Amino acid sequence: MNTDRPSPARSPRETSSGAYREVTVASIVFGVVVGGVMNAAITYAGLKIGFTIVGSAIAAVLGFGVLRGILRRGSILETNIGQTIASAVNTTNAGVIFTVPVLLLLGYSLDFGEKDFWLITLACVAGALLGCVFIVPLRKQMLDIDRLRFPSATAVGAILKSPGAGARKSIVLAVGILVGMIVYFPTAAPSLNLPGYASLGLRLKAEVAPGAEPVEVNGEKRPALTIRADRDRDGVPDLIVSDTEVDVGRWLGLPDEMTLAFAIAPFAIGAGYLTGRAGLLVLAGGVLAYIVLNPLAFNMGWMPATVRADQASGYALNSYNRPLGIGLLLGGAMMGIVASFPAIREAFKGLAAASRTGSASPRSLGGADELGFKPLVLIGSLAMVMLIVASEFSGSGGTSQMTGWLQGVHPWLARGIICLVAAAWIWFAGIIIAQCAGMTDWSPISGMALLTVVLVMLLAGREDVVSAVMIGAALCVAISCASDMMADLKTGYIVGSVPRRQQIVEIATVAIGPVITMFTIVLIASVNLRQTGIPIGPGTETVAPQAQALEVVIRGVQGGEMPYTLYGLGGVLGVLLGLGAFSGLGVLVGLSMYLPIIYILTYGLGCVANMVVARVKGRAWAEEWGVPFCAGLIVGEAVLALVINSVVLLRG
Amino acid sequence: MRLFANLLITASLIVGVIGCATAYVPRLSLGDEALIGLTLNSPAGASAESADDGRLVPLALKDTVLTAEVLASLRDAGVTRVRVKEFAFARWSEWWLFAIGSAGLAIGAGMVRRAGRAALADSAGAMNPTSSGPDALLDDARTRVAALRDRLAQLPPGESRLRAVIDTLGQVQRTSLADFVAARPVLLARLGMGGFARLMDSFSAAERQVNRAWSAAADGVEHEAMTCVARAADLLDRAGERLGSESRAAG
Numbered sequence: 077m078n079t080d081r082p083s084p085a086r087s088p089r090e091t092s093s094g095a096y097r098e099v100t101v102a103s104i105v106f107g108v109v110v111g112g113v114m115n116a117a118i119t120y121a122g123l124k125i126g127f128t129i130v131g132s133a134i135a136a137v138l139g140f141g142v143l144r145g146i147l148r149r150g151s152i153l154e155t156n157i158g159q160t161i162a163s164a165v166n167t168t169n170a171g172v173i174f175t176v177p178v179l180l181l182l183g184y185s186l187d188f189g190e191k192d193f194w195l196i197t198l199a200c201v202a203g204a205l206l207g208c209v210f211i212v213p214l215r216k217q218m219l220d221i222d223r224l225r226f227p228s229a230t231a232v233g234a235i236l237k238s239p240g241a242g243a244r245k246s247i248v249l250a251v252g253i254l255v256g257m258i259v260y261f262p263t264a265a266p267s268l269n270l271p272g273y274a275s276l277g278l279r280l281k282a283e284v285a286p287g288a289e290p291v292e293v294n295g296e297k298r299p300a301l302t303i304r305a306d307r308d309r310d311g312v313p314d315l316i317v318s319d320t321e322v323d324v325g326r327w328l329g330l331p332d333e334m335t336l337a338f339a340i341a342p343f344a345i346g347a348g349y350l351t352g353r354a355g356l357l358v359l360a361g362g363v364l365a366y367i368v369l370n371p372l373a374f375n376m377g378w379m380p381a382t383v384r385a386d387q388a389s390g391y392a393l394n395s396y397n398r399p400l401g402i403g404l405l406l407g408g409a410m411m412g413i414v415a416s417f418p419a420i421r422e423a424f425k426g427l428a429a430a431s432r433t434g435s436a437s438p439r440s441l442g443g444a445d446e447l448g449f450k451p452l453v454l455i456g457s458l459a460m461v462m463l464i465v466a467s468e469f470s471g472s473g474g475t476s477q478m479t480g481w482l483q484g485v486h487p488w489l490a491r492g493i494i495c496l497v498a499a500a501w502i503w504f505a506g507i508i509i510a511q512c513a514g515m516t517d518w519s520p521i522s523g524m525a526l527l528t529v530v531l532v533m534l535l536a537g538r539e540d541v542v543s544a545v546m547i548g549a550a551l552c553v554a555i556s557c558a559s560d561m562m563a564d565l566k567t568g569y570i571v572g573s574v575p576r577r578q579q580i581v582e583i584a585t586v587a588i589g590p591v592i593t594m595f596t597i598v599l600i601a602s603v604n605l606r607q608t609g610i611p612i613g614p615g616t617e618t619v620a621p622q623a624q625a626l627e628v629v630i631r632g633v634q635g636g637e638m639p640y641t642l643y644g645l646g647g648v649l650g651v652l653l654g655l656g657a658f659s660g661l662g663v664l665v666g667l668s669m670y671l672p673i674i675y676i677l678t679y680g681l682g683c684v685a686n687m688v689v690a691r692v693k694g695r696a697w698a699e700e701w702g703v704p705f706c707a708g709l710i711v712g713e714a715v716l717a718l719v720i721n722s723v724v725l726l727r728g
Numbered sequence: 729m730r731l732f733a734n735l736l737i738t739a740s741l742i743v744g745v746i747g748c749a750t751a752y753v754p755r756l757s758l759g760d761e762a763l764i765g766l767t768l769n770s771p772a773g774a775s776a777e778s779a780d781d782g783r784l785v786p787l788a789l790k791d792t793v794l795t796a797e798v799l800a801s802l803r804d805a806g807v808t809r810v811r812v813k814e815f816a817f818a819r820w821s822e823w824w825l826f827a828i829g830s831a832g833l834a835i836g837a838g839m840v841r842r843a844g845r846a847a848l849a850d851s852a853g854a855m856n857p858t859s860s861g862p863d864a865l866l867d868d869a870r871t872r873v874a875a876l877r878d879r880l881a882q883l884p885p886g887e888s889r890l891r892a893v894i895d896t897l898g899q900v901q902r903t904s905l906a907d908f909v910a911a912r913p914v915l916l917a918r919l920g921m922g923g924f925a926r927l928m929d930s931f932s933a934a935e936r937q938v939n940r941a942w943s944a945a946a947d948g949v950e951h952e953a954m955t956c957v958a959r960a961a962d963l964l965d966r967a968g969e970r971l972g973s974e975s976r977a978a979g
Binding site (some may be wrong): 089090093094095096097142151152153188203217219220221223236237239320360364369372374377379380381382391393399400415416419421422423426446449569571572573614635636637639640642646649652653655656665688696699710 | 787912933
């Protein structure tokens with residue numbers, strides 16, 4: 077018997093009226109409940125570790141378990157709708173936790189009884205709606221015409237198709253999930269007080285520092301080791317394999333100012349494999365920054381003498397890697413939009429034709445499958461009003477005079493201008509993020525948040541932190557929703573969902589997410605305050621790393637430390653890079669200049685693996701068997717991370 | 729030429745980025761008049777003695793405003809550059825690196841574009857509707873989906889129809905449709921971005937119906953699978969017509 081041969085499911089997945097199950101009560105309830113639970117769990121985890129987890133893959137797996145396994149009737153498309161809603165409800169947490177906690181770090185209070193809490197929540201809801209309505213018209217351009225890959229969405233598509241893909245493919249997918257979990261487990265085990273990779277005890281060779289005094293460690297005298305072997309000065313050689321990374325550079329004896337370490341992250345390998353050869357361009361930016369530029373700057377004396385070789389990467393990140401990288405990304409994105417303009421124009425024409433006819437138009441065959449302009453304009457206008465209201469009444473209120481570029485403009489008018497600028501910026505940033513996620517699977521949300529806060533502080537004045545953070549939060553939520561919606565639409569494309577239905581359910585449920593996240597943050601802050609006297613940040617379990625980075629930026633703007641010229645110079649290079657064969661090149665290179673190199677390198681391994689497999693076994697084989705396996709890697713890590721975070725959350 | 733252009737772009741990017749990294753790091757060899765009044769954005773210099781924990785102690789802390797005395801002490805300690813908060817083109821001694829990098833990127837981009845156009849013209853010229861070009865791939869998909877539509881009507885309802893849909897469309901998805909999408913550069917060269925966008929609008933509507941038919945068959949929903957196969961066949965025909973009309977319009 078040929079087990080490769082796909083076998084169709086035996087039981088019909090139809091509604092009582094005989095229609096193919098797609099948007100159903102079960103899928104909506106499932107999506108809202110699972111999305112809400114994931115939102116709260118991932119908000120807590122994000123405040124602890126600094127990054128969030130992709131929710132679509134988890135929701136797809138759970139969708140099969142619940143809709144198909146327990147209820148015994150979920151179709152592929154119904155699971156897709158459930159997963160679309162769950163990820164819409166979940167995804168907004170990234171935008172909120174990167175921004176809102178900074179207010180607590182800066183000494184502002186945030187409580188259910190305070191006006192600003194509700195206004196920020198309102199702004200985040202407005203952001204969620206704006207993100208959706210701004211990105212819907214670009215679906216055709218990004219998915220139908222530019223064919224962006226969206227590696228995680230492709231992985232979710234592979235999961236959804238698994239019931240009909242044949243037994244062997246399902247086994248490969250399951251093996252991928254298992255491998256992902258096994259590889260990832262030791263990196264997360266320490267949070268459950270279990271041993272991780274570090275307990276393997278793989279350490280560098282002990283090099284005794286000549287002539288140095290012995291050091292006292294835990295009351296014991298030990299010979300002092302060189303800084304190369306013992307950066308944390310605990311008298312023991314450092315680990316080559318820590319819980320989360322493998323430091324190949326130090327093992328090979330590369331100079332300390334050069335970083336060559338790989339994250340132990342199955343999801344990064346999976347995403348790299350699914351991206352394929354194009355992902356190597358992402359690797360190029362990381363190599364440029366961490367292997368070429370930083371060591372050069374260190375050795376040329378462009379860093380302070382007090383910065384040690386092993387601290388060079390950290391110093392460079394804030395001093396020039398991040399500003400240059402964001403600049404390159406913006407310049408590249410601008411070129412991407414210019415180059416894609418004919419495609420965007422065609423996509424809009426198709427949408428307009430569908431709006432006029434309300435049915436399949438002769439000019440655009442797929443037009444009737446999209447939400448038309450009218451509902452989008454209506455929802456967008458409503459969201460804009462919500463954003464303006466939130467902005468008018470937040471912080472010091474609409475009557476206080478601004479001190480930034482809008483100084484002298486009537487305060488009410490000035491806040492309206494800020495909201496309009498913010499809306500335009502949300503549209504631009506949404507495209508950038510969706511393009512980044514589409515090409516690489518990475519979403520530089522924190523970088524966009526940083527720019528938004530800076531922009532609003534320049535417009536409104538350096539003192540108006542609440543407004544700046546509020547608009548920043550709205551933008552972050554908007555762009556995370558935009559990216560998520562496009563990824564879900566990509567999955568929908570792969571399984572044949574009707575885009576309009578996905579768009580409607582996503583817009584209808586996306587507002588739930590920010591409310592859950594805001595409530596979770598305030599609850600966590602209240603508990604922290606009771607236990608430690610600090611609402612959030614250092615000194616608590618929830619250190620909020622991304623919000624700390626934003627705090628540094630806000631203080632930097634207030635102290636006049638922002639290297640604006642570097643952003644501009646990076647932008648010029650990004651535009652010039654985009655003049656070549658590939659207009660989005662600046663986006664890929666810029667993105668990886670400021671993302672953690674350990675993930676970029678692991679991602680690069682995935683890209684190389686794809687190329688090697690395609691060369692050895694052929695492109696078709698690499699797609700047919702490599703995609704389900706790598707989809708499994710992504711899903712395995714995501715599911716296990718959620719389970720472990722939930723356990724940690726329940727244990728308190 | 730393409731390899732040389734890519735090397736030029738790589739080298740130019742490295743040079744340009746290195747130039748940028750010095751924008752806020754003026755040389756102390758500039759005269760006092762250029763530096764006095766600037767504010768340090770990072771500590772500068774290191775004293776001979778280190779702190780109790782072994783860390784080096786800076787000579788001037790962050791936020792120090794540069795004065796003649798501070799500058800003199802830094803120069804005496806051998807410090808050659810400091811990171812400041814303010815930017816001025818006149819203080820940016822490595823601006824020429826940025827300029828060279830930018831020029832190199834522009835030239836490299838031009839060369840890549842020219843090489844790309846030449847290569848696409850060659851490949852487009854080599855391909856005709858009867859070879860393995862996009863026209864043939866789309867024709868293949870149209871033929872196979874239309875044949876499936878016709879065959880389904882003759883098959884008995886149930887398992888055999890569902891299996892036929894899954895097998896045939898699975899094959900079409902993996903081969904003709906995927907290869908047609910991979911022919912993007914050839915289509916872009918032939919139709920331009922506008923024509924390509926209009927073609928893909930039609931093609932994608934058809935491909936979505938193929939995908940939906942496959943999912944419905946895998947779920948055992950026969951009537952939906954058959955409806956979608958019929959729609960896909962029609963839409964692929966329209967995509968084929970669109971390819972023809974856009975090709976003629978592009979000359």
